[in-house]
Every structure is written in structure tokens, then in C-alpha cells.
Amino acid sequence: MKKFNKFLVFISLLSCFSCSDFLEVEEVGKVSTPVYFSDLDGIKSAIPGAYSSVYKYYNSEFYIYPQVAGDLLDLVPTNEGVKVLDQYNYISDASQEASTVGHIWTNAFHALANINNILKYQPELLNKYPKNHKELEQIKAQALFLRALVHFDLVRTYAQNYTYTPDASHLGVPVLLSSPGAEDNIGRSSVKKVYDQILSDLHEANDIFENEGTDTNQTQPYFGSDIAAKALLSRVYLYMEDWEKSKTYAQQVLLEVDLTSHDAYVDMFKTSGPSQEAIFTLSGIKKNSFIKRFYSTQEPSAFASKKLQAMFTEPSDVRLELLQNVEGSENLITLKYFRPEEAQLNGSDLPVLRASEMVLNLAEANANLGLLEEAKNNVKTIQARALGVPETSIVINAVTQQEVLEVISIERAKELCFEGQRFFDITRRHKDLERSPQTTSNVEHIAYPSNLFVLPIPLKEMNTNHNMIQNEGY
């Protein structure tokens, strides 16, 4: 009996011994947010996680939306095409939670939360690990770059373009510098405020990148860098019609990055891995890719529109090699996302920023600044590369500023088609949407300005956030 009592005492002691942290339980593969960010390993792997979440919203319709809402593509309303049919026909509706309207909003804010978590815990870690200052600052710069990108994408999708009102005082999107709680009900800021924040984040990111460099473990152009920050600044200023600044940053970028050559042009899209002129690309490694299926050569959901086909006046244009005939029909499909040698489980790399765009930004800025010859020369650079001829042999028959701008616009369409830009290029320039009469859409023409040029705020957001204001017309 004595033995038993000893045993008893032992057991009692044992069970009390473990009391203090008995209830602290963590799951393998899952940890609570504060625990996760309590060390360097956590925040380091949060960076790929954040990029991954950005890839997710690009992949879930954001990258497609500016194409189907634009005029360069004819949609096949089967398979993957179904998901964006409403945007193609301009019948978006706040209740479309499970497609483009809800997806971009939800997934972009999800990415933003991932990014803001990094920025929230970074200062604490900086105090805790002073030796890792450089590394932590690089992490911060990455997060700031991504935060700017997400805000920029959201404001382009859910708000009218920057110059819609003279002072950009119209409704933008919520500006989030930290993740709000369930009860916080953050409303929309003006477009001006959103752009201010984007610029501030990009400048700060650029400064840090310039001081601290980029992480050598990261494969460029799959991660943010000073060039990426500058390139994005060039584009943001272009949207703001701040031509000087757009030009400055484009020039700075072009000092660092060269255009891909004529000979390597097709391979830039066809082979996996980064190309010469890539500035920022979202990596599709081991991603489930909607874009890949959307532009698949087997069951394509989109063809080049008659309008786009008509833009290619030179049959020797290398870019035509990326448009392929579908067997037994006139339809052309894009090969920009066709990588025959790539492993099945990889998704498409999504080019976000590349040098060609910078040249075209430069052209547009020059043209608007009245420097028409310089602008034409910029266009010639692109055209010469496309045709594989010296720039000097190119003649551009445009005289007025208007004509030059039109040439630039067409060149931009030819160069950047299917790369997630076209629709925004129309609206920021206050142009009407004009599709070719052969379009398969129910909508052929929409005059600028239009309520239809923004997507509605999703209904679930409206229901759960009483400070949210719906876009006009929805």
C-alpha cells in the first residue's frame, strides 16, 4: 500500500509539473500568427508566402480582366472563359462573389493582409535581431513594393482612373497599412490618397533597395528590387499623367535593363525562366494556373480579336509568331503562355513589368511633353526590334501629337497584348471602348466615361462593412 501511495504522489506531482503551459498547443504545419512571426525564419518564409498570395489574385482573374474587358480579345464562353464572361459582356454585378468581382477583391485583400503582417512584425524583429538589419530591411522593402502593387491593382479595378476628376478626389479603395479587425469597418479613401500611399511605399522601397541591395538568394525578376520599384513608379506616374516623373523613372530603369533582342524575342515567352528584359515577373513555379488553362492551346478560351489582328500590318513582325492559327479556322491564339517544355505542374509566369513597357512609357511621356521626335524614336526602337531591322529604316508617318499618341497606343497594344494592361490603357487615356464589329461580345462600344469601367464592390463586403460605399451604377 505504501508503494501505491508513493505512486500517487508521483502522479500528482507529474501532472502539476506540466500545468503552466499545458494549454499552449500548436499544430504542426500551422501556427498562430504571433508565434509564427517571433523569429527570423518565420518572417523570411512569409515573403514567398506574400508573393504567392499576389500570384493568387493575378491568377484568379486580375490578370485576365483587363484583357476581356478590352478590345484585343474574343472570348470563347466555354471552359475557363465562363469565369470572365460577365466582364466581357459588361454585366458585372455585386453579387458575383465567386467570380471576377469577388475574387479580385477578396484575394487582393488577402494578399494585403499577408504583406501588412510582415510590416507589422518587422520592427520588433529588427530590435530583437540587430545583426540581421540588412536582411530585415530587404524584407521590408519587398513588402512595401508589394503593398504598393496591390493598392495600385485594387484602385485600377474598383475605382475610376486617376484623372476621372481633376483632383482625383473620387472614391478609391481602402488604404490599409495594417490589417483591420472584424469590427473596424474601414471605408474607401479618395483615389488621390491611394496614389499618395502607393508613391510613398514605392519611394521608400526604392530607397531601401538602393541602400541595402536585394537578397541574393532570390531569383530576379521574381522578386521586388529597386528597378522594379522604379519601373512601377514610371507606370504609376504615367497613370497620373505626371509625364516628367514617369519619363525620369523609365529612363533610370532603361539604364539598367536592355530590351530582349529580335532573335531572342519569341523565346522570351516560350522558354521557362527569366528573360533578359524582365523587370518583375510573378513566378508560376508549382502554381495551379488559371491563365495557363485560359490561354491553353488545346481548349483556348480566347482568340486575338480582329482589331488586334488588323494592328499587325507588317507580316514579318516577330510578335506575330506568338499568334498561332487554330486548326481549321481563322482564329488566332496567343502563345505568350505556351511553354511546351515546361513541367506539367508549373503554372504560367506572369510578366508584370518589362523593359519594352518602359520604352513605351518613355514614348508616351515624351509625346505628351511635346517631344514628338523623341517619342517617335522610342517607338522605332520597339518596331525595329520587332521587325529585326535597324531603327533608321523605320518611318513613322505621324505629325500631330494626337497622331503620335495613336501610334504609341497601337504599338503598346501589339507589344503588351495579353499581359494584363489593355483595358487600363484605354480608360486612363479617356478613350471609348471600341471593339471590332465581329466581336463575340454583346458589347461593341462604350463611351468614356462610364460606370461600367469599374467593377462593383462585392455584395458581401457591402453587407459586412457599413462604411463601404458602392460604385455608382451598381
Added chain:
Amino acid sequence: MKKTLLSRVAMLAVFKKVAFFILLTFISTLNAANGNFQQSKISLDVSDTTIFEVFSIIEKEANYRFVYSVNDVDVNKKVSIKVTNVDIESFLTSLLPSKHLTFDVRGNQVIIKSKTKKSTKKTTSSQNNVNSSAFQQQIIEGLVLDQEAMPLPGVNVIIKNARRGTTTDLDGQFRIKATPNDTLVFSFVGFAKQEIPVGSKQHMEVTLVMDGQLSEVVITSSYGTKQRKEHLVSSTYTVGKDEIKNLPLERIDKLLDGIVPGLQYSPQSDNTSSARSRYSVSIRGDASLSASNEPLWILDGTPLYTGGKTNMTGMSTSVSPLSYINPEDIESITVLKDAAATTLYGADGANGVILITTKKGEKGETRFNVSARKGLSFIAENTRFKVLNGQQYMGLAQEAYTNTNRDINYFPFTDNALNTYSNTNVDWYDVFYDQGETSQIGISASGGSERNSYYISGGYYEEKSTLIGNKQQRFSIRANNNIDFTDKMNIDLSLGASYNVNELFTPGNDYYENLPIISPYNEDGSFRQYYRVINGYNPDGTPKWEDRRFFNSLARREQNDDRQRGFAFQGNLKYNYEFLEGISYRLQLGVDYLSSNENRYHSMKNWSGKDQDGNRVGYASLINQDYLKWLTTHLLTVNKTINEHSINGLLGYELMKDNTRLVSANGSGFVNDHVRSVGYAAEQDGGSNFREKARMSYFGNLTYSYDGRYNATLVVRRDGNSGFGEDVRWGNFASLGAAWNIHNENFFSSDYINALKLKASYGSNGNSRIGSVESMGVYGYGDAHNYAGLPGAGMESSPNPSLSWETTYMTNLGVELKAFDKRVNLIVEAYRNKTDRLISDLDVSRTTGDVRVYRNIGAIENKGIEVTLNTINWRNEDFIWSTTIMASHNRNKLLSLFNDIPKNNGNKRWEVGEDSNAYYLIRWAGVDPRDGYPLWYDKNGNITREYSVDNRVVYKTSTPDLFGSITNNFSYKNFNLRVQASYMLGGYGFSSFGRGVSSDGLNIEHQNQSVNQLDHWGEPGDLALSPVPLWGVSTKSVMNSTRFLYNKTHIRLQNVSLGYTMKREITEKLGLQNLTLTLIGDNLGIWTPYDKKNRNSYKNNISGFPMETSISFGLNASF
């Protein structure tokens, strides 16, 4: 609260129904009683005989038994009396013409007592000794048996008022010295006490009757505390082993179907997604929207893993761990329902607690028991979902085809080399169903010596379902040991394990949806993979033939593997040490372990094992999951009785941890079908998962009882749970209850009412069963977060640090009544459970980075009434008929929601003021007689031809108005018949099941249709059940609407068992103690008031699969 309950119109309606049942039973009871009264008339002619002798004569001749006290009746007085054919009362009046005596005739028992019994009480005992010595003591021998004529060992036999007694030996025999005017009192736990006057008898055979609910039963309640039923304050219902012995053996939750008031056992879905439907047990309604609604199951003190919050087990097919326990090992099941009982389980008690106690050994000689059961089962024809035969199908399909102005020459199902549609008629039920079989064999041994007792058992159960390809096998063993090391120290060890093999095959909808005109086989007998149809026409106008894939489930069944093996183990060690009299310490260590292994292979011979392009691939998957729960409990118990004060106390501290580990592997690309293991697949991937949850609790319970009249109980519990945010990790719960035994009061005297008890309790408990880290925000690692080849992590849920317990406040009021010589027992309980801070997975502003978060918002109320009426309608020596009627009513109401915004939840809608199971549907208005198009009602009740989701209204609920059961027990000599029927009144069920097959032509090309489609619109003026059939055209008639809503009212003949216990002479010759043969029928029939011949109604749409009827034969022998 009672007032509000009663004032409700709905409640009144229920009361009326209940009252009707009660009335019905009363009438039958009274008749029975009267019958007995008039039975024996007395004729007697004696002179100069003692009253004692007169009594003896009457006892012998007229089968009466006299009960009296020698203080009241001078039995030595000599009398002369002559009467002819008088009733017993007038006889007694002439025999004992005393004004002080009253006669109470109950059945064949005559109680003679003094009218002033209280005042003489004291003198009784003092005089007793003197008087009784006047009679010579003689030895009385006897045998005590239970209802099945099994000898009962250990029965207390005492002489009334004499404090002297004995117990029966192992053969149920007893010997006691007594005088003829003594009365022997026989008492045994679980049986009704019986008093028998000795009279002239020297040998007596006594049969004790089981007393399930209503007597001096000792109940094993929370944490093993034992309480006399009479002292019980809480709402507790116990089902004993005898009540469940002839019920189906497949799973233990099914045992409780219909036999516990307020408990509902129902399948979780009406569809065919799994041949092993998940079942829900709900006690007193659904108290939660997002956390679990399942009760807490506890086996011998250790909580049982029953799957996740909706009983999901992590496998592709969830096989309930409740099927891994052998029902034959169960001694009793106790269901705890109110706060006074469940608060002791704190944060897991909100949905009620079910305590399972396994059989223990009894001290004495080893006793073996062998049981076997063999049964056949078949699908109940009238619950089959009726579909068209080949000819009917072709007729309807062609009509639908031509209705859309198509040329019949291009009708797809035109005979060709591959298919002769015109004369094929496959009844797919025949393909997928066959006669089922159940077999069971169990063997147990129990016994013990002075210091220890044991029960060991082994069992095998096998069920071949009527749905071919489904089989359940259970091999189980159990060993329960109890050892007294010293008078003060005791160890109780119970170990149970089972190995379970489940073959799983689900045909999905194929058994009713497959076209009757396509045979599952090709002409050469191989499995069909293609069928040939016309699909349009060629440019030259000839029909264009097309071969389509035929996804043959029959081939899947024959060629694929889907097998689950489960090893389940429950172990419990209880160490008791009584260090002071009445004060003990107990240490309890418990383990619940479950290892499940699922092995699936999709054969490349059929479509399931081919890729999209039809290449032969073969897919294999292997999942292994281990679940382990352990707990340690330290208990200090006090058990003291001082004079009239009885105190029971309990102080406890408990630690509990659960963890789940899961490893899975998938593979595709096999060489051939012979190699079916993931390891040989060309492409392989795998995953793993681990979850852990911890809980720490302090609790205490104090029960006080005064003089058996006043009883009170107080419970407190403090629970900490790892699943909640740090700020709110701890929860406190408390409850208070009281009961008043009015019949023990001096002022209470009634000739009819034997017992009357009032009880009330109020208290709180919680529900913590949500996922494990919901409160803190979760970062997850994994492929989904990787980027550019680097491992990544991402936010999987956003934090809500204030997420906390749901708290349920329970109020319970009860009345227990026993009347007419305890022949009528009535328990009525009313309750109101209000769950506050409801955990809901709510939509949240996307700016948080998440779509939904768990929040404590809203409140829900369940209130209801439960009536249990138990009557012994007839009782004499050879024949006993008793009836138990149960009726439960529950009303569920959402009191508040997030911003009170209604939330749609599939077909249902959560709206403040409504039932949380209320439907939200467009109302179907039938068929337009003009053109056969569908009609609906709009929001305002006007008929419209337009289907619009804006016209949805909150309409009906799946909560029934009243449900329960009626059980009749008849025993005649050695025969025993038990008939259990369950019923449900009101409540609606939506059948997604019947939707696709009532498609009015839309799906007719691919799915067979319900016979209801034959009654369709044909020409203007037709008042038809179904709209005009239009091939491939949607008139939206098949969209969700009240068209597919069925009233659930039904009555079901659930279980009938006829048992025969061999006569003792025969069993003794065979060397057995007992031999019982039983014939059992399960699910013998179901009736609904809406049945129409050749139409489908609710009973055909119940649960995705037709009901299974089974007939089995059982044998039970002990020696």
C-alpha cells in the same frame, strides 16, 4: 417560464396530443384493474377457525395474499363465517368488523391496516418482538428469479421491521427463519422491491420485475458518482441492458433511437454521397450553428472520439467510431440532459452527455454466457424510390422528345448493334441490392472471488448490407477487472479493444438514376463501358451515331477496392483509496485510441481508373490516421450520512489531451491492376497532418439530501481550453438544482398516488468543440504558399482573440408521478436552453484579409417538453403487459444574429425569430393547366410563371412538432414480446434526392425519372402533378422549391422481438442455467399519411437509400 410555454398555441396543440395518448392508456389501465377486481368471488363456510387460518384458506382458494400487521389484526381470534359469492371487500368487512381497519385491494394483494397508522407506528416495533414470538419461527426456503426466470444472486431478503435478513446465493436460493405473520421484503438494484407475507408458505418462488426508471434504482452519474434515483435532481434517463439486448448491433448510437425522450437520431443527409451515412444524435434540439451539435460520449469515464464536429473522421468515407464498440458489453447507457447533470462536464456538456457503463463482474462462481444471432435483411419495398421501367421510360422520353418539336427519327435511344433499347429493362435495384446478412456471436465469462471480480468477453459481428459491396466486421474483446487490495483500496481496470474491417462501396445515385434501357453488361458478359446513341444528323440527313462513355458503377464495385480497417482501444484505470470513512481519493487514467487505415484503388479497367483521355492509369490512395486521447483525473469524494442528512461531495482536477496524426499517400500510373499499392505508382505524392488540443479543468459537486424529502445539488466547473484566445481561455460554469419528494412528507396521503416529485435546475455549460487554433489567426506552411521555388507560409485565417465559449443556460423543470400501485409512472419535463455568444463562422469585411471568421455573435433558444408515460396495463401471475409512451417536443428559435442580418445557409435561412432549421424556398404552385408550365408563388402569394430567387420565403422547418415512441411489452409465461414503434409528427424534409429525377424532361436523356413524372400535363385543362416533359429544356421546374419538400410525419415499426425462455426443467437437463430464443424484426414497416400507390412520398425520399428490414434469430445461453 412554464407560463410562457403553456400560453403558446403550438404548445397547446402538443398538449392535446399528449393528453390523448395519456387518456388512451388510462382507459386501458383502468379496465385492467377492474378486471382483476371482479375476478374472484369468495364463498366460505367455516366455524371456530382463527383468522390466520381463514386467511390461509383464502390465499389458497382465491389466490389472494394478505398483508397486515399483527398489531392491527388479531389473527388468533377465532371466528365463524359463512358467505357465498361475495367480493373480497364485503367478505373482509364481515370477517373483521372493526371501524379502525381499512382494506386496500391491489390486484390480488389485500392490505389490511389501521386507519391511524402514523400514531401506532412507534408502538409497532416495540410490540412486534413480543407478538412475533407468539408464533413459532420456521424455516422458509425459496428461489428468486428475474422476469426471464434467471436465478438472481445477491438479492436482499429481509424481514420487514425486524432488521434481520439474508441474501440469495448464486443459484438465487435463500433460507430464512420467519414467523407466518412476517412479511419478507425482496430488494435488488434495478428491480422493483417486492413484499410477500409469509403466511403458511414454507417455500416460495419470487419473480422480481425490472424497474427501469422509477424506483430505488441507483444511477451511475457524472464522474462515476452513484445516486439513488429517488434523490436525483437532474434530468437523467437510463437505458438498461435489457432494453437494448434485442436491438440492432451495428453501432451504439443507433441503440438509443426512439427510446430516450428528447433524443433524436437521424442521418445527416438525404443524399447518396455515402453508403455509410453520417448520423447525428441531438439532445433537446440544436444548440449551435457552427460548433458541434453532438453530445459528449463517455465510456467508463473516458470521452470517446466520435469524429469531428459533424462526425467526420478524416477518411474519404467516415465510418463512425461508435460502430467499433460491442453493444453486448454495455451494462447501461445514461443520458444527461439538464444543467444539474451536465455542468460537471463544463465546456463540452452543452449538447448533453451520454454515459456508457460496461458490464462488470459479479462476485461468485464463474458464469458463462453465449449469444448468437443470425439475420437476413432486405430492402423495404415500400421505401424504394420508385422509378420508371424500360417501357415507361421509353414512352416518357419519346414524348418529351417530340414535345420539343424534334424529329423522332433522330431519337437518341434508337436500337443499334451496341444497344437494343426497345427491349432492355434493367431494374437497377436488382443490380445493386441483394439480400443482406447479419451474424453475431458473443461469449462472456464473469465471476469473482471475495476480493475481486471480472468480466471478460469476446464478440464477432458481421453485417453484409443489402447494398452489395458493403460489409462491416467487428472483432471485439473486453476485460473488466475489479480488485480490492485492502478494505480501503480498490483498483478497477477496464480494457476494451476492437478490430473493424469495413468494405465500402457507394453507387451514388446510380441505383435509381441509371437508365433502365441500358444494361450493365455487354453481350459477351463483360462490363459495359460505352453506349451508342444518335446525336443529331450528318449533312446528308442520316443519323449521326455517337459512342458515349458509360460510367459503370457495377464495374467499380467489382474491380475497385475501398476498404477501411479500424483498431479501437479504450482503457480505464481507476484507483480508489478510502483514507477516512466516507472520504475517498480516486485517480483515473483513461485512454481512447483509434487507428484507422483506408485503402482505395481505382481499377484501370473501368472509367474511374482512367484519365480524362481514357488512358489506363489506375489510382491508389492510402490514408492512415491515429487518434489518441488521454486523460488524468484526480477526485476527492465525500459520502456521508448523518441521521437524516446525506451528503455527497466531489472535488476534481482533470487534464486531457487529444491528438490526431494523419499520413496520406496518393499514387497514379500503375503497370497493371495486380499491383495496387501506392508504392508502385509512377507518380506519387503524400501529405501529413498533426493536430493537438489540450484541456484543463477544476470541478466540484455537492449533493445534499434531507430525510429523502429535500434534495439539492450544486455544481461548479472551471475549464481551460487551448482552442481559445489567451484573454478568454478560461470559462466558468455553474448549476444549481433541487428536488422535492412530496410523497415522503407527513401531510401527504393518497390512496392513488404512490410517489410525487418535483424538481428544478438551472445552470450553464459550454461548447468548445470548434477547431483548435481559430482564435489566434493561423499561418500555414505548405505547397500553396511556396513561391519561385522557395518555401513559404501564408495567413490561413485572420485572428479573433476575443473568440470564446458558447455558453448554454439550461433551465429544467420536472414532475415525476407514480400512481395506482406504481402501475402508472409519469415523468414530465419542460426545459428552456438558451445558448449565448453563439460561435458563428461569419462573413467579414474582406479588408481583414479573410472571408469568414469565427465570432461569438447571436443567441439561440431551444425549449420543449418531454413526456414519458409508463404503465403496467395488466399484471397477473402469467401475463404482464406494460406500455411506455414517449413524446418530445422541441421548439428552436434564433434570438439574435450578427447585426440581425438573416443569413442564407443552402436551402435554409437563419433569421431572428425563426427556427434555425427553417427552409428558405420559393413556393411551388403546381402546373399551369393551360400549357403545363410550372407555377410558383411570389413573395406576396400571387401565382407567377417566373422563377426568381427574390421570391424565396421562410417556409416550414425540419424540426418536428412531436416525436417519440410507443413500446409495448407483453410477457406470458415463458414468452416475451416487445414491440417498439417510433413516430414523428410535423416537420419537413427537403429531398435533393428526388430533384434530379423529377426533371420534367430536362435530365431525361441521362437519368431515369421518378414515377411521379408519369402524372404529367398532356393537354390543356389537365390538372397534373408534373409539368409538361420537355427534352433537355429547363423550365426551372427542377430548381429548388417547395415542390421537393416533404412532410415528415410517419410512424415506423422499429423493433419487434419475441423471446422464449426455456422451461427450467429443460435447461437444467441441458446443463444450462438459462436458454433464451429470440426472433427479432427490425424496421418492419413505415407509414406516412401522404402515401399514394405508385407515387413517391416522404418515406421514399428519407435518407438517400431505401430502408433495410431485417429478421433475425437469436439464442442466448448461460451456464
